[in-house]
């Protein structure tokens with residue numbers, strides 16, 4: 472870059488549910504002064520709109536027909552990420568069990584993916600200093616030219632224990648089954664499934680603390696920026 476300006480850095484963080492993508496991405500973005508985008512929240516937001524509007528979620532044609540209707544706006548400040556649908560703050564409602572159980576069906580529809588992926592690319596382009604984008608297909612499909620791609624993993628047991636701790640009192644086995652089922656649906660869909668990009672760095676977080684994962688990713692970004 473001219474005038475000594477730092478080139479915006481694009482970081483893609485993918486992986487199955489509960490591997491620590493959101494916690495890690497937010498902290499890395501905050502530490503490095505980058506924007507942050509939770510793409511799962513966008514798929515949850517469009518699912519919430521479909522549920523609220525009574526769309527038949529067993530019918531991909533019905534989902535495709537209305538995929539362009541809701542206006543989804545994501546705020547990319549890592550300290551206070553926001554998400555609205557048609558001007559309504561849906562940060563809470565998109566985390567309900569109903570949305571969680573239906574989001575894989577909605578996000579498997581190609582028209583939904585095209586719409587949401589375009590939104591993601593435009594937000595990445597607009598991030599002046601760079602952005603950390605987390606999801607399932609960021610490194611493979613949405614931003615294949617990202618400067619750094621990270622694929623987080625963890626054992627289903629570790630992920631279920633983390634989630635049950637969050638949802639105080641939730642049954643660990645039921646939580647484990649639900650996340651394994653969602654991963655299977657997300658990995659087996661035809662259009663841009665959950666997958667590790669060939670050039671992604673895989674980080675198994677099973678035995679790592681969140682602080683260790685954050686440090687590891689910050690180091691990877693700094694090494695990229697230094698041209699290592």
Ligand SMILES: Nc1ncnc2c1ncn2[C@@H]1O[C@H](COP(=O)(O)OP(=O)(O)OP(=O)(O)O)[C@@H](O)[C@H]1O
Pocket residue numbers: 486487488489490491492493494495511633634637676679680681682684
């Ligand atoms: N390395 C870690 N060790 C212990 N707990 C962790 C670790 N990483 C994340 N967590 C905790 O696990 C839970 C899930 O993390 P997070 O929401 O970041 O995962 P995720 O991959 O974004 O999940 P999802 O894809 O379902 O949105 C959170 O409570 C978080 O604090």
Ligand SMILES: Nc1ccn([C@H]2C[C@H](O)[C@@H](COP(=O)(O)O)O2)c(=O)n1
Pocket residue numbers: 488510511512514515574575578579605606607608609653657
């Ligand atoms: N890039 C993405 C991000 C998310 N999804 C879908 C599949 C997930 O099960 C769901 C919710 O994501 P989460 O909030 O758990 O990160 O959204 C996707 O298909 N592609």
